[in-house]
Amino acid sequence: MAASEATGPNGAAGSGDGLYDVIVLGGGPTGENVADRVHAAGLSAVLVESELVGGECSYWACMPSKALLRPVTARSEARRVPGVDEAVGRPLDPPAVLAHRDAFASYWKDDGQVRWLDSVGVDLVRGHGRLAGPRQVSVDGGRTLTARHAVAVCTGSRPLLPPIPGLAEAEPWVSRNATSAQTVPGRLVIVGGGVVGVEMATAWRALGSSVTLLVRGDGLLPRMEPFAGHLVAESLAEAGVFLRTGVEVREVRREAPGGPVTVVLDAGDEIVADELLMATGRGPRTDDLGLETVGLTPGSWLDVDDSCRVKAVGDGWLYGVGDVNHRALLTHQGKYQARIAGAAIAARARGVPLLETDRWGAHSATADTDAVPQVVFSDPEAAAVGLSAAEAERAGYRIRVVDQDLGAVAGASLYAEGYRGRARIVVDLSREVLLGATFVGPGVGELLHSATIAVAGEVPVERLWHAVPAYPTISEVWLRLLEAYRGD
Numbered sequence: 040m041a042a043s044e045a046t047g048p049n050g051a052a053g054s055g056d057g058l059y060d061v062i063v064l065g066g067g068p069t070g071e072n073v074a075d076r077v078h079a080a081g082l083s084a085v086l087v088e089s090e091l092v093g094g095e096c097s098y099w100a101c102m103p104s105k106a107l108l109r110p111v112t113a114r115s116e117a118r119r120v121p122g123v124d125e126a127v128g129r130p131l132d133p134p135a136v137l138a139h140r141d142a143f144a145s146y147w148k149d150d151g152q153v154r155w156l157d158s159v160g161v162d163l164v165r166g167h168g169r170l171a172g173p174r175q176v177s178v179d180g181g182r183t184l185t186a187r188h189a190v191a192v193c194t195g196s197r198p199l200l201p202p203i204p205g206l207a208e209a210e211p212w213v214s215r216n217a218t219s220a221q222t223v224p225g226r227l228v229i230v231g232g233g234v235v236g237v238e239m240a241t242a243w244r245a246l247g248s249s250v251t252l253l254v255r256g257d258g259l260l261p262r263m264e265p266f267a268g269h270l271v272a273e274s275l276a277e278a279g280v281f282l283r284t285g286v287e288v289r290e291v292r293r294e295a296p297g298g299p300v301t302v303v304l305d306a307g308d309e310i311v312a313d314e315l316l317m318a319t320g321r322g323p324r325t326d327d328l329g330l331e332t333v334g335l336t337p338g339s340w341l342d343v344d345d346s347c348r349v350k351a352v353g354d355g356w357l358y359g360v361g362d363v364n365h366r367a368l369l370t371h372q373g374k375y376q377a378r379i380a381g382a383a384i385a386a387r388a389r390g391v392p393l394l395e396t397d398r399w400g401a402h403s404a405t406a407d408t409d410a411v412p413q414v415v416f417s418d419p420e421a422a423a424v425g426l427s428a429a430e431a432e433r434a435g436y437r438i439r440v441v442d443q444d445l446g447a448v449a450g451a452s453l454y455a456e457g458y459r460g461r462a463r464i465v466v467d468l469s470r471e472v473l474l475g476a477t478f479v480g481p482g483v484g485e486l487l488h489s490a491t492i493a494v495a496g497e498v499p500v501e502r503l504w505h506a507v508p509a510y511p512t513i514s515e516v517w518l519r520l521l522e523a524y525r526g527d
């Protein structure tokens with residue numbers, strides 16, 4: 040299809056002039072959901088996408104990475120069930136895992152997503168969109184679209200590379216390479232001990248790479264409770280990952296394209312590898328977006344209110360939703376924000392005088408601050424929601440922390456022999472509700488939503504006492520945590 044040609048029902052009927060109620064810039068999970076919500080509320084919507092509809096998540100992030108990781112945890116857990124190790128004891132089959140990953144990335148084609156957009160009645164314009172003044176978006180510098188009510192910027196984020204001499208010339212892997220590589224590197228150095236670093240170390244080590252993980256802090260997963268990073272580091276080391284903490288990369292060299300890469304550390308020692316993955320965080324995809332035409336600074340995160348409306352832009356027509364607003368860089372939070380922003384856009388378009396922007400109101404993305412769930416799909420998994428103990432203390436809460444050994448729960452020992460794991464709840468003593476919970480151990484990702492409901496619902500501890508976990512499941516840890524809290 041030609042660039043900036045509109046497809047879909049709105050484009051076909053009456054929007055040849057490029058006038059829509061809502062323009063959505065960026066068709067990742069967030070943009071798709073904003074467009075869907077506003078269209079479902081009776082507004083016309085067009086989505087502008089420069090690459091693939093589905094965004095980072097579908098092709099280079101969540102889906103391919105989890106398709107690489109599921110075989111790792113499935114095998115590892117099965118090997119710890121007596122009688123099963125004999126059946127699954129062999130190493131992973133890399134070509135089969137990579138083929139599974141390719142399928143989950145839809146072979147980097149967006150036909151399915153485009154069909155879905157069409158089915159929900161949203162037009163698609165392919166091309167690079169830029170703001171061209173209030174309510175205007177130009178596509179590839181040509182066609183101009185105009186929004187009656189709102190423009191929602193959902194352009195996501197991109198990897199942030201630190202200014203290390205020689206790094207750019209050495210053509211390092213970033214997350215896109217790590218999730219889409221077609222061969223297993225013999226030696227892989229990963230810089231960064233956050234989520235991408237940990238997940239990719241887990242996957243590529245299990246696929247056969249010799250992995251060195253370089254971390255400048257003293258542990259992994261620094262945004263979670265410290266025991267999460269400890270347990271994951273212990274298990275990565277057992278899997279054969281060389282973990283080096285407290286190190287900085289001073290210089291990177293790759294003498295010849297495709298040849299080995301040398302990573303020079305602050306202390307002067309050198310590590311030679313076949314690939315270097317930089318997993319050092321994300322920056323906003325707003326540098327070439329025409330932000331200057333509406334008084335904003337190119338390359339900055341979009342500072343939004345709780346309905347995701349950009350604070351500094353008058354008339355309230357510009358929204359920033361998903362990664363681009365830096366509230367919580369997760370697909371499920373972007374989709375949540377899309378539901379909130381979509382409802383706010385529709386209500387404002389209808390002229391509703393007063394929106395429900397109070398805490399937990401229909402037009403306030405309160406969960407972004409109070410109840411963000413995240414699962415790190417490492418082996419073991421680390422899953423957390425809400426505030427860690429340190430965050431709660433920093434926020435001034437009077438708290439009590441309760442910890443439990445997950446391995447002591449009957450359901451956990453049935454799940455895997457020698458189950459290692461830990462759980463923590465953080466209780467706000469003034470209201471006796473949970474501020475946060477963290478679980479680390481095999482299979483805990485599926486336990487997390489129970490905690491999310493407790494935190495977002497602000498369920499009193501005395502009522503949680505009546506939420507009976509089934510026996511013998513890992514969820515029985517809830518009973519142990521509450522018994523410990525009550526002093527039973």
Ligand SMILES: Cc1cc2nc3c(=O)[nH]c(=O)nc-3n(C[C@H](O)[C@H](O)[C@H](O)COP(=O)(O)OP(=O)(O)OC[C@H]3O[C@@H](n4cnc5c(N)ncnc54)[C@H](O)[C@@H]3O)c2cc1C
Binds near residue numbers: 324
């Ligand atoms: C390796 C990795 C693994 C991850 N795993 C998980 C996970 O398991 N679970 C989870 O919740 N999150 C995960 N994330 C985070 C998740 O990918 C992001 O939070 C999510 O993709 C954000 O969605 P978005 O729609 O805001 O942005 P994106 O998915 O980045 O989509 C933005 C879209 O906008 C388009 N675009 C950008 N600029 C323009 C423009 N000027 N004109 C037109 N189109 C434009 C882009 O092409 C893209 O399609 C992971 C991230 C990484 C890097």
Ligand SMILES: NC(=O)c1ccc[n+]([C@@H]2O[C@H](COP(=O)([O-])OP(=O)(O)OC[C@H]3O[C@@H](n4cnc5c(N)ncnc54)[C@H](O)[C@@H]3O)[C@@H](O)[C@H]2O)c1
Binds near residue numbers: 235236261320
């Ligand atoms: N399962 C999931 O939910 C999942 C998986 C992957 C990514 N994500 C999302 O994607 C985002 C990006 O992940 P990420 O791991 O790139 O970012 P991150 O912010 O989680 O971790 C980046 C790490 O790199 C370190 N770092 C930064 N500069 C460095 C340098 N010069 N040298 C050494 N270390 C350096 C930081 O201290 C930090 O620990 C995260 O915010 C996360 O929410 C989510």
